[in-house]
Amino acid sequence: MRKDITGFIDDYIKEMEAGQAAVFAGAGLSVPAGFVDWRHLLAPLAVELDLDIAQETDFIALAQFHVNANSNNRSQLNKAIIEAFSTGAKPTESHRLLAGLPIATWWTTNYDNLIERALSGAGKIPDVKHTVAQLANTKPRRDAIVFKMHGDVDHPDQAVATRDDYERYAGSRGAYINALSGDFVNKTFLFLGFSFTDPNLEAVLSRIRQTFEGNQRRHYAIFKNRTQNADEDDAVFINAKTRQSLVLRDLERFNIKPLMIDDYPEVPVILGELVKRYRRRTIFVSASASDFGVWGEAQVTGFMRRLGATVMDSEVRLVTGLGLGVGNALFTGAVEQVVRKGQGHMEDRIIVRPFPQALPDPDREDLWETYRQTIVAEAGVALFMFGNKEVGGAIQNARGVEREFEIAREHGLVVLPIGATGSMASVLASRALADPDVYLSELDGTQRAQLAELAKPVADLATLIEPIMALVRGLKGVRK
Incomplete structure (x- = not known):
């Protein structure tokens, strides 16, 4: 452009x-x-005045001429407006x-x-x-x-x-x-x-x-x-x-x-x-964790807290549903940074949409689907991290994170699954990187390579933050 x-x-x-x-x-x-434009609107009235509308350029005068010719009665002009725009x-x-x-x-x-x-x-x-x-x-x-x-x-x-x-x-x-x-x-x-x-x-x-x-x-x-x-x-x-x-x-x-x-x-x-470009200044973070893997809960929550703060430093808005186990840490880091640096009104920087829990299963699933559609549509970039939950004492990949990935694509968001965080995020990263022209069409070759690097296992989650934010900044047209 x-x-x-x-x-x-x-x-x-x-x-x-x-x-x-x-x-x-x-x-x-x-x-x-x-x-119609003014020329076509007034064409029938010009005929009544024996004027060639193709040669007219002053349409205000033409409208006045028609009113004058009808003894200051503008009913035909009113009729033309109604018929043209109703x-x-x-x-x-x-x-x-x-x-x-x-x-x-x-x-x-x-x-x-x-x-x-x-x-x-x-x-x-x-x-x-x-x-x-x-x-x-x-x-x-x-x-x-x-x-x-x-x-x-x-x-x-x-x-x-x-x-x-x-x-x-x-x-x-x-x-x-x-x-x-x-x-x-x-x-x-x-x-x-x-x-x-x-x-x-x-x-x-x-x-x-x-x-x-x-x-x-x-x-x-x-x-x-x-x-x-x-x-x-x-x-x-x-x-x-x-x-x-x-x-x-x-x-x-x-x-x-x-x-x-x-x-x-x-x-x-x-x-x-x-x-x-405007929507890409807002990122949606989809993440949940009941199992914290090899890193342990302290490292995972510390990573999410630092990520929230870094997002605020990158002049983007954050949308989160406060995902299980990690969402509160992300939110806390964002709030701390806004307050610490006096970065304007918090409601302009952070959009929090906690998922309602006190509902029976059938009603909850229907409401959550609508809720997800509304939340995801507010952003232009979506990050997917971790994505697991406990069901009957066993850890499973979170279907909710996968559904948010699907919704993000339906709404035209740029999807960035961070495979290094494991669980459903790893599944989504493998899927996207295997068919980048379908899932990652908005990313250029360099950005796809960056996302591939973010799919490799890491011992320290903190090393992911700067590469993640480099991708986000690049997508919104800001490079620091």
Whole structure:
């Protein structure tokens, strides 16, 4: 992936972790779902005005012309909005990828409800603001705010569409301008499907530039390189290409960095990489032990405690279910390190999900399966260590650790079974190393060799810690 894209991903992940990432969605984000852009939306109205929609570029004026021609009655415009955006279209892959990330601030000029539906589908509670009055209210336990600054499809009579609407905007919806101005100062925006021709956004950007000139926050926008259409002559294409380069250069005034792509399918690819890189900053540790092997309980728990501390030093989050015999030591080491070094809020670094025990067997197995699915999905990398339990006085390999390995693969996590710790972890390591293209496809040749080294028996478990963390750091793009 290009250097500018990876630079954006690194920066945006930091902003997400700080709670300062935002998205601004334009019409282009919804087009892959089957929704129309403004040109297609207004095409029938242009016919009524005896205009050729192919030659029109000022769609705000076109909407106003139609209202004027109908004695200031906008019922046909409202009808066009309802028919265009009230379909059963589903959120796109880009919507779904973004909704799964910790982005709490969303702005859009779109009327459709794809953003809020994607957030709900990701198990989040969206607080939608499509009227000024709603800005003063807070939805309980919300996970994200969706500012629909031009209105909502269910209220087309209030939609911002005509020149009159834009001219009245500062008076009727000025609170949106103030809120957006504040977010531009405090958050890093990713613009998607946006053409930067909206007068309201231009006013906000100008205000911020004048106030913070030379100290504006960096934002990002994804653009498709202008290519020549099949029915477009050379002169028209050259003019359009030149204009795009000028628009991109103009965005520098507002510290908006363009990220250029050749085709729109590249957008979900970039977002998919963003999701993958973000998730890899969280590791899930699957481990249990009733038998501590040749090392003894003291060495095993000491190893797990030190591993927990080292994970915290590597700037990753830890997810653990407090596995039998070793989970508490891992958790203790992590907590000690966070407290000792004052590494921020503990709940942001450690996710603990102890397995419920006080249930009869049939109910417990069903609940544990659902529980495992939820826990594992929170991470991007999974470590598997030890993995044994006592059943009827005999030591067996833990089927639960194996199931977590299977679930991790189903959710696309990078699986790292540490075979040197024995028991089920050794079984899983042998399985993965025997067919690395299936089980270890995310690892390069060097990383596969590192994992193979971690499958060899060791007398001192502490010698495994640095090689394990080197793998983890490499997967999240950090090498120390």
